[in-house]
Amino acid sequence: MAQQLINGILLGGVYALVGVGMTMIFGIVQLTNLAHGEFIILAAYLSSVISVGLGLSPLLTLIITVPLMFVIGYILQNVLINKLMERGSEPALLVTFGLSIIIQNALLLIFSADANRLIVSFQALSIPLGGMGRIPVLNLVVCLIGIATLFVLNLFLKKTYIGRSIRATSDDKVAAALMGVNVKQTYGIAMGLALATAAIAGTMVGMIYPFYPSTGSGYLIIAFGVVVIGGMGSITGTLVAGFIFGLAQVLGGSNYGLLIGYLVLIVMLAVRPQGLFAK
Amino acid sequence: MNKTKVTKKTGKKILRFGVLVVLIVLLYVLGLAGLFSTNAMRILLNIALYVTLGTMWNLMSGFTGMTSLGQQAFIGIAGYTLCVITSTYNLPFWIGIVLGGLFSAILALLMSMVLFRMRGMYFAIATWVTAEALKTFFTSWKFVKMGAGMSVKARPYPGVSLIYVIALSLSIIAILVVYSLLKSKTGLGLNAMRDDADAASSVGVNIFRSRLLCFVVSGFFTGIAGAIFYLNRGSIFPSGGFGTEWTVAIVFIVIIGGIGTIEGPILGAIIYVALSEYLSKYPGYSMIILGFIAIVVIVALPYGIAGTIERKLNLTVFSTRRTLEG
Amino acid sequence: MDTLLSFKNVDAGYGRVKVLSDLNFEVYRGEVFGVIGPNGCGKTTMFNALIGLIQPTKGEIHFDGHNITNMSANARCNLGLGRTYQVPRPFENMSVFENVLVAAVHGAGLSEQAARPECQRALEITGLYDKHAVRSGELTLLDRKRLEIARALGTAPKMLLLDEVAAGLTEAEVQDVMALVANLKAEGFTIIWIEHVIETMVNSTNRLMCMSEGTDLLIGDPREVMASEQVEAVYLGVEEDE
Ligand SMILES: Nc1ncnc2c1ncn2[C@@H]1O[C@H](COP(=O)(O)OP(=O)(O)OP(=O)(O)O)[C@@H](O)[C@H]1O
Ligand SMILES: [Mg+2]
Numbered sequence: 093m094a095q096q097l098i099n100g101i102l103l104g105g106v107y108a109l110v111g112v113g114m115t116m117i118f119g120i121v122q123l124t125n126l127a128h129g130e131f132i133i134l135a136a137y138l139s140s141v142i143s144v145g146l147g148l149s150p151l152l153t154l155i156i157t158v159p160l161m162f163v164i165g166y167i168l169q170n171v172l173i174n175k176l177m178e179r180g181s182e183p184a185l186l187v188t189f190g191l192s193i194i195i196q197n198a199l200l201l202i203f204s205a206d207a208n209r210l211i212v213s214f215q216a217l218s219i220p221l222g223g224m225g226r227i228p229v230l231n232l233v234v235c236l237i238g239i240a241t242l243f244v245l246n247l248f249l250k251k252t253y254i255g256r257s258i259r260a261t262s263d264d265k266v267a268a269a270l271m272g273v274n275v276k277q278t279y280g281i282a283m284g285l286a287l288a289t290a291a292i293a294g295t296m297v298g299m300i301y302p303f304y305p306s307t308g309s310g311y312l313i314i315a316f317g318v319v320v321i322g323g324m325g326s327i328t329g330t331l332v333a334g335f336i337f338g339l340a341q342v343l344g345g346s347n348y349g350l351l352i353g354y355l356v357l358i359v360m361l362a363v364r365p366q367g368l369f370a371k
Numbered sequence: 372m373n374k375t376k377v378t379k380k381t382g383k384k385i386l387r388f389g390v391l392v393v394l395i396v397l398l399y400v401l402g403l404a405g406l407f408s409t410n411a412m413r414i415l416l417n418i419a420l421y422v423t424l425g426t427m428w429n430l431m432s433g434f435t436g437m438t439s440l441g442q443q444a445f446i447g448i449a450g451y452t453l454c455v456i457t458s459t460y461n462l463p464f465w466i467g468i469v470l471g472g473l474f475s476a477i478l479a480l481l482m483s484m485v486l487f488r489m490r491g492m493y494f495a496i497a498t499w500v501t502a503e504a505l506k507t508f509f510t511s512w513k514f515v516k517m518g519a520g521m522s523v524k525a526r527p528y529p530g531v532s533l534i535y536v537i538a539l540s541l542s543i544i545a546i547l548v549v550y551s552l553l554k555s556k557t558g559l560g561l562n563a564m565r566d567d568a569d570a571a572s573s574v575g576v577n578i579f580r581s582r583l584l585c586f587v588v589s590g591f592f593t594g595i596a597g598a599i600f601y602l603n604r605g606s607i608f609p610s611g612g613f614g615t616e617w618t619v620a621i622v623f624i625v626i627i628g629g630i631g632t633i634e635g636p637i638l639g640a641i642i643y644v645a646l647s648e649y650l651s652k653y654p655g656y657s658m659i660i661l662g663f664i665a666i667v668v669i670v671a672l673p674y675g676i677a678g679t680i681e682r683k684l685n686l687t688v689f690s691t692r693r694t695l696e697g
Numbered sequence: 698m699d700t701l702l703s704f705k706n707v708d709a710g711y712g713r714v715k716v717l718s719d720l721n722f723e724v725y726r727g728e729v730f731g732v733i734g735p736n737g738c739g740k741t742t743m744f745n746a747l748i749g750l751i752q753p754t755k756g757e758i759h760f761d762g763h764n765i766t767n768m769s770a771n772a773r774c775n776l777g778l779g780r781t782y783q784v785p786r787p788f789e790n791m792s793v794f795e796n797v798l799v800a801a802v803h804g805a806g807l808s809e810q811a812a813r814p815e816c817q818r819a820l821e822i823t824g825l826y827d828k829h830a831v832r833s834g835e836l837t838l839l840d841r842k843r844l845e846i847a848r849a850l851g852t853a854p855k856m857l858l859l860d861e862v863a864a865g866l867t868e869a870e871v872q873d874v875m876a877l878v879a880n881l882k883a884e885g886f887t888i889i890w891i892e893h894v895i896e897t898m899v900n901s902t903n904r905l906m907c908m909s910e911g912t913d914l915l916i917g918d919p920r921e922v923m924a925s926e927q928v929e930a931v932y933l934g935v936e937e938d939e
Contacts, residue, residue, distance in 0.1 A: 124492040124495070124496065126440075172666075172670070175670070176669070176670065179673060181491065181492065182438060183669050183670075183673065185438070185492060185495065186622060186626060186665070186669055187666050187669055187670075189440070189619075189622065190662045190663075190665045190666045191662070191666070193619055193658055193659075193661070193662040194658075194659050194662035194663065194666075196658075197655070197656075197658040197659045197662070198659055200655065201655040201656065201659070309503070309615065313500060313503060316496055316500070320493075348511070350507050351504055351507045351508060351511075354500050354503060354504035354507065355504065357497075357500055358485060358497055358500055358501065358504070359485075361485075361486075361489055361493055361496065361497045361500075362485045362486070362488050362489065362497075556802055556803070556809070559795070559798065559799055559802055559803070559809070560799060560802075560803050562788065562790070562791055562799075563788045563791065563796075563799040563803075565790070566787075566788035566789050566790055566791065567786045567787075567788060567789075569750055569770075569786070570782065570786040570787075570788065571788070571803075572749075572750075572770035572771050573748050573749075573750065573770050573771075573774055573780050574774055574779075574799055574800040574803060574804045574848055574849075574851070574852050575771045575774035575775055575800065575803035575804030575805075575852055576771055576799065576803045577769070577771045577803075578771070579769070692792070692795070693792075693794065693795050693798055694792070694794065694830065695794045695813065695816065695817065695820075695829045695830070
């Protein structure tokens with residue numbers, strides 16, 4: 093039991109990271125990115141290819157995958173989504189749905205349906221905690237990286253000029269535009285940042301769990317949960333949501349864990365139909 | 372002058388009606404007389420089922436503004452109902468199909484209690500999550516043999532021509548039901564809701580009731596179509612029955628064909644089935660190509676094929692327009 | 698006096714934003730009840746609460762003998778509340794006629810057949826008859842405002858709620874709309890009329906309410922309300938801000 097609690101909490105840090113990009117896009121661009129899970133898995137595969145190809149540790153591949161995913165997000169938003177958003181939210185929603193199908197099937201085509209995994213040197217290490225169980229080093233590292241990413245992102249949004257203009261746009265895009273913020277550009281950067289967090293999330297989940305081209309949808313659901321439970325712009329909310337899902341998953345086992353997660357999510361959606369964004 | 376206009380209009384109507392009737396009679400007669408090859412029959416059967424699925428998703432998304440990404444919940448439930456009824460209880464397959472539709476309608480009713488509190492994207496997410504939850508549940512439910520799947524039992528097993536006739540009839544009934552619904556008082560309200568739900572409610576349109584009606588009707592027919600699909604296929608697994616691929620296909624069909632039009636899902640289903648037949652030569656690529664086509668259409672033809680024709684040429688087969696002259 | 702509508706201690710808003718606070722007023726049958734107040738003081742929000750687009754968090758609303766506080770918007774419309782939107786919200790893909798038809802069928806509960814003459818009448822009163830077949834998304838602002846009124850009339854209301862039907866129009870167009878409202882008044886509709894044009898408010902209403910920060914600042918004879926120092930202060934306060 094104690095061991096499961098430890099595992100659940102450590103998993104929570106990663107799940108918060110899985111959700112934070114989705115939350116950003118939902119809050120700032122007002123888009124539900126149905127391809128967020130696929131972007132996470134795409135990043136995991138990129139990381140795998142690079143680490144095998146260059147003989148790097150998966151953690152070091154972030155140096156390449158994070159900027160790469162940022163650029164992909166920036167271009168995607170500027171070339172495709174910004175234009176569609178002018179026609180309302182539905183076309184953009186459906187396009188991200190199309191993207192998720194394309195990415196998933198392209199991965200299937202290239203990498204087959206076999207399980208893949210990112211291997212690190214400290215894979216099997218753990219710290220004993222007396223009679224309370226053990227802390228797996230890998231999960232601890234992954235959790236800490238997740239939390240650190242959240243804090244850096246938060247700092248960026250609060251302290252930098254770009255971050256502040258992103259937040260201003262999310263509060264009131266008309267007012268932001270009047271104050272000279274280039275709204276579309278800002279959306280592009282926000283999407284870039286969201287996919288950058290997806291890149292980190294992909295590497296993290298790829299180190300602790302096996303992944304297949306089709307695992308994206310599982311992470312999308314977790315990301316939804318974080319959006320709905322956590323609320324936008326609140327680091328604590330995002331973390332709490334991550335922990336709820338982490339614990340649900342670990343305590344319920346592989347099948348029922350997911351089911352519990354779904355039920356929590358549906359109940360949350362029903363109780364807070366507008367989400368937690370009503371400011 | 373007015374009179375000639377009117378007779379011209381009725382003339383056109385009769386012509387359209389005649390063409391439709393001839394087409395439908397041909398589809399029945401050729402099927403029953405065994406003049407289609409088995410392969411042609413299989414393709415037409417799929418088209419008929421996808422017409423039904425598309426028409427019902429369109430009723431939701433195109434007319435009530437509720438985008439469901441979880442239609443596979445109904446398909447899976449009905450498919451499993453068919454299997455349980457025929458192989459666990461040894462009852463005739465048609466009971467399985469009817470009960471499949473009923474259970475889907477009941478599922479829709481239950482879902483509405485929770486999901487109708489949500490709007491827009493939240494509704495879309497919640498329908499999808501519901502379908503995923505059902506998939507997970509069925510994968511670990513002993514009664515339906517968990518992940519191992521179930522099969523349909525029927526002796527004698529209905530041939531493809533019988534299933535084809537059932538599917539064709541279903542698609543015709545589905546279109547007629549949606550068409551008459553749109554022609555009714557409720558349908559007038561649906562058209563208004565689609566443009567502005569708040570304004571519609573403030574001129575007396577009962578949004579909740581209209582949405583509920585559409586959702587339950589959509590669930591019922593989607594379920595029946597799912598059951599017929601699995602009658603033809605013979606077996607079902609949780610991953611397929613509750614698979615996201617269903618929604619992908621349905622969304623593709625309606626978006627390409629033209630959302631919010633009755634003709635759209637028909638055109639879309641024909642294109643989708645034809646494309647998938649063609650692309651089946653290139654396994655692995657077909658979903659990617661379909662995804663690309665869908666994105667291109669969403670960007671370039673916002674109203675789909677039927678919607679664009681309707682706007683540019685003012686041409687419709689099933690018009691639900693009302694005019695002051697009557 | 699025969700009270701048709703009353704607001705009792707109503708609080709309402711959007712999500713966590715409270716806009717109306719402790720709003721109290723009554724409207725009598727047959728009168729034109731004017732509402733003024735600085736931008737953002739909650740006039741439109743009062744309409745939203747009245748027709749049921751938002752639910753009050755406190756207080757009660759009574760209309761024509763019914764407690765409508767928790768009723769759905771469509772039920773309130775059926776009781777006889779017909780509303781126009783400040784920023785017109787036509788059903789853009791429907792024709793002008795179909796817009797009014799929706800109101801007559803769903804709001805007034807008529808069959809489509811019985812609704813036709815009623816729609817025709819509403820279109821004639823508002824001067825839109827010639828455009829009945831036009832897609833409403835293609836209308837000019839003036840015609841959209843007329844359509845708002847035609848649609849409200851289509852629901853066979855006991856009370857008409859007019860939200861700045863003259864705002865954003867040219868001088869000549871304003872005259873058109875004013876004449877139209879005068880007509881409606883003559884037909885005997887009870888009207889709540891929100892407008893910023895003080896002169897018309899003084900001349901065409903029976904009583905006037907000035908709102909400020911979501912509450913009723915002053916209600917009474919239009920001239921007396923306009924002459925009051927309180928009202929002057931509210932408007933001056935706003936001007937100083939700008
Ligand atoms: N949908 C909404 N969500 C949140 N706040 C809103 C919404 N609509 C209006 N508000 C806010 O409520 C307050 C009152 O707005 P309202 O539209 O009722 O003012 P008004 O008196 O009609 O102003 P005007 O004379 O400009 O029409 C304003 O501060 C406005 O920003
Ligand atoms: Mg207003």
